[in-house]
Amino acid sequence: MAKKRGVGIACTFYGIGYGNGFPDVSTALVEIHDDGSVTVRTGAADCGQGSSTVLAQIAAQEIGVPVEKVTVVSADTDATPDAGTTAATRQTYVSGNAVRLASRKAADKLLEFVARELGVNTIMGLKASDGYITVLGYPQKRVSIAEAASRARLQGVRLVGEGTFTAHTTKLDENGQGVPYWPYAFGVQIAEVEVDTETGEVKVLKVIAAHDVGRAINKAGVIGQICGGVAMGVGLALMEEVVLQQGNILNPSFSTYLIPTSLDVPEIEPIIIEDPEPTGPYGAKGVGEPATLPTAPAILNAIYNATGARLTEFPATPERVLKALKAANPALKEDSN
Amino acid sequence: MGSLIGQPVGRIEGPGKVTGRAIYPADITFPGMLYGKARRIPVASARIDKVDVEAARKIPGVVAVLTAKDVPGHNGHGVLIPHMPVLVADRVRSVNDVVAVVAAESEEAAEEAAEAIKVEYEPLPAVFDPLEAMKPGAPLVHEDGNILYHIKIRRGNIDVGRKEAAAIVTRTYRTAMMEHAFLQPEAAVARVDERGHIEIHVATQYPHWDRVEVARALGLPETRVRIITTAVGGAFGAREDMTLQILAALLAWHTGRPVKMVNTREESFYSHSKRHPMIMKYSTGADREGRLTFVEAEIIGDSGAYASWSPNVLRKAAVHATGPYYVPHVKIDAYAVYTNNPFTGAMRGFGATQPPLAYEAQMDLLAAELGLHPFTIRWRNILRQGDVTATGQVLESSVGLEACLLAAARAAGWDVERLK
Known part of the structure; x- marks a missing residue:
């Protein structure tokens, strides 16, 4: 023994990612609702690896709401845009970027509305977190994201953002040289x-x-x-x-x-x-x-x-x-x- | 509230899964639903002479028995080349191939009918070893030759690399065909919805691609196909190719009734792709200090009978063949080769999984020859920010390999300062 x-x-x-210059693209749609909740629409299938949770965290962080306020609608061809395949370790990177961009666009629409309402001359002067938008350097002045979103909607503002991200790679040449992955x-x-x-x-x-x-x-x-x-x-x-x-x-x-x-x-x-x-x-x-x-x-x-x-x-x-x-x-x- | 990034937020689908409330396709039922079953034959290469479905049709409860002539659109699918038959017309190339599909009022009737289909076939010459398949005169799996893909990576001058080497090790490594072994065998429920659209509930990795494949096979515009992804019980690459999606849709389309198909574990083994077995011939050289001078590798991947992702998998194998090391002189050839084995495709790592078994063995063999610790030879070769890979790519950012090596070695109690 x-x-x-x-x-x-x-x-x-x-x-x-897909690599070799192939279009490695993901698109996401993000909408902020009247009550400050958020819907993320992504074609990304969560196969158990946790992409929906990661994408919810990214949207919540970018918009400034608790993660519990985010619903991820995923992988239904009638209801979600194409996010590419859940493979190649790509959803956090590619769809994460798409959701971040879409969330930023939706959030900026809300910030622009709030900036006007609060008399702040640039959205750079606002900070969104934990469900509130506050004036930078003057935190007494704040409005809840739910209240702001509700008022914005009643004035005809739609808080929807679309984001598309494409990963950078190039096709390999005849000697196998290039940027096959990134x-x-x-x-x-x-x-x-x-x-x-x-x-x-x-x-x-x-x-x-x-x-x-x-x-x-x-x-x-x-x-x-x-x-x-x-x-x-x-x-x-x-x-x-x-x-x-x-x-x-x-x-x-x-x-x-x-x-x-x-x-x-x-x-x-x-x-x-x-x-x-x-x-x-x-x-x-x-x-x-x-x-x-x-x-x-x-x-x-x-x-x-x-x-x-x-x-x-x-x-x-x-x-x-x-x-x-x-x-x-x-x-x-x-x-x- | 601090940043949410990095927080171990609980999985949003977790409670549904641990309480059993999550819905997988096998959990879904519709009124009037039928059960589908596929029929295969246990030979890898054959010409189909006749598929006699009469006995199967007479079994009580059987509603439809479909063969190749019942595929309204393109009778093929595949992520790169749509040449894997939905239902075989005349030529079987692997044990994956489906010859006919049945819909019945019960699972038992569907199974009985699938077995009752009489398939007359003539076995044809076959090839099962990719090295044999590459030789002239080997039985052809497809008419355009057995070598599906060849990629070359050339950098520097391999002869210079050999001259500069103080030690050279040469070995051939072989990996096995592997099964993804996900928890949930394939299942799909298809129906024609109130709009006349085909709706498929399936656990998939890429619903938008499934839509393309189903629409093409059914001859429908993509807008008339809806893929709804249910909870997915693991995938690992095995849910990238079509398995039951088109078959269930075809039965629903022909019968006008909802159809459920659920694979047994055994059927699941036959239904989806496998990990490529690879034959990897490696020659690796290093100078006296253990710095790599060259890597020469030939990697042959068995694609099985269909392309699936094989060219991309072998490309990924080639790109990663040197390992995460700076190597001045590189000669890599990778091939994807058709055989009559079960088809291979995506599986966790996608061609980057097999080469480490070769290149990391080579590193330890070189270390032994040169009297170096395995840490030391790696420390002297790992890619760092600004280094150039075998494909000439400058690694501009996020090269955390040195940090990984140090952290792992320290956790193992290695004296990294002495070993550097």
């Missing part, structure tokens, strides 16, 4: 594993996961993405494989296609790094896909560190680990005989 522990590291990067997210993970050199079984003990997301709009959401990414990476590293025979799938069920369960997921230490991206909403980039990239290579490097076994075929099933152990240490063959 021999268990060996090791530590491995992996650095990765990930270009956000921005890039970065991640570094360090995995600690225990390898049973008799059975080939690998247990992942801990993963430290540091990710540069530009700016976290929702820290809980970012941590959730990192933890989910690590769990998925464990599957990629150690167990997941669609087995084919003559093009047919031999294991189309979860009794034969193994994915990590709660018992396989290690202790995870997420670290959020914020190096703001000037073109991102509040500096945000994204984390959905980047979160899963470093896990598997860090685990494979940890196996190498623990045992000297360098696997080149994945996933690192016990059979493959034993084979690699024998290749790394021919003496093992005699031990096992």
Whole structure:
């Protein structure tokens, strides 16, 4: 019975968006209502990663209302404008920007109305937060966003904003040169594993996961993405494989296609790094896909560190680990005989 | 109130999901609703001679059995090339292909009828290994050749990079085909609404694209197709291609009744794309201090029988093939190759997931050869602000890699000052 522990590291990067000059566009519509509540209309489908929450936060921040006042209507082709696909880690960056622009336009219409009402000569002299618009430097003078929106509407002002954002990239030339993606997210993970050199079984003990997301709009959401990414990476590293025979799938069920369960997921230490991206909403980039990239290579490097076994075929099933152990240490063959 | 940005605001759809109030497509019913079921055959390459639906039609409760001739618009779908048949007319190219689809008053009748369809077919030559598929004379999956896409990245001079290297490691890495394994198998409910528009309730990643695909297959203007995204039980890339959307719409269109289709887990494996298995041949060199001098890589991705996103996935693999390091001399070739395997497409990472298994292994092998700690070799190569990538892109802003490396290494208890 021999268990060996090791530590491995992996650095990765990930270009956000469709890339390669393809129009990567999102449009959003934002409306401020009489009671100070806000509707965001976006085509962005929330697949569980939390885009609707992030977009609500952005609209609330930009307009100056509590996030509970925002309703996000999403992903209905009769009711929402095209936001592009929920993929490529792009919704926080691309649709986040679109919602920010749309919210700014709607909010500025309200501020312009309030500036006239309060005798302020520029909207720069107003500040909106927590449901109130106040005069900068003279906070006694304020009006609630609900009251202002209601008065504006009765005077024929419509507080609607449209925002469209297009991510910058260029098509690669014949030598593969250009700006294929913008921005890039970065991640570094360090995995600690225990390898049973008799059975080939690998247990992942801990993963430290540091990710540069530009700016976290929702820290809980970012941590959730990192933890989910690590769990998925464990599957990629150690167990997941669609087995084919003559093009047919031999294991189309979860009794034969193994994915990590709660018992396989290690202790995870997420670290959020914020190096703001000037073109991102509040500096945000994204984390959905980047979160899963470093896990598997860090685990494979940890196996190498623990045992000297360098696997080149994945996933690192016990059979493959034993084979690699024998290749790394021919003496093992005699031990096992 | 401080800034809302960064706050761990609770998920706005969270309470609905944890209390079971969230509505997924399988939860939706309409009066008079029918149940749909797709029929596939268990061979990856065949010519269909006959689809006999008579026995299926006679099963009590069966309302419609549709085959290729019942597709009113373009009989194909696909995000880049709309060549995956909605219903196979004559040629099966993968086990994903649907030959016929049934609507019945009950799920049981629909299942029974789907099985009762007699499909006569002639197996055809097939190719399952992308390396074999690239050779001249290999069975053709599509008439225009098996190499769907090839991208080159060239920077500097690889021969100079080899000469400057104190250590060179060469390995070939192979990754497996993977399944997204989302919690909620595909489901869709389609109906013709009071305006005569097709309305589809579906868990999707991109409703506006689904509308394009459904309208094209049904031969309808896009304004007459409405996609309503329900709660989505995970996606990870598997909900980018059409699965049940067109089939359910087609049945609703033909019967004039609402139709629900729900995949079993097994059907789900056959219904959506997979992660590309990749064969990645890498040669990587570094000088005595561990600074990378070159990366040469050939990456071959198995596209399966249809294009889906394969060119874009292999492009992303190529662009990310060097890893997040400054490399002066780069030669990358990436290929997407058709085979008769299940089709591959988008999956979390989209082609940027497989190369790290190769380039990060290479980094540790080089470190071992040069007697460097894995931290040290990375510290000496990582991209920093102002650096140029393998595609010649200057990283102008937001390059937080050094901060990530330091933070992770410190959390692991590494003495980073000594290891730099």
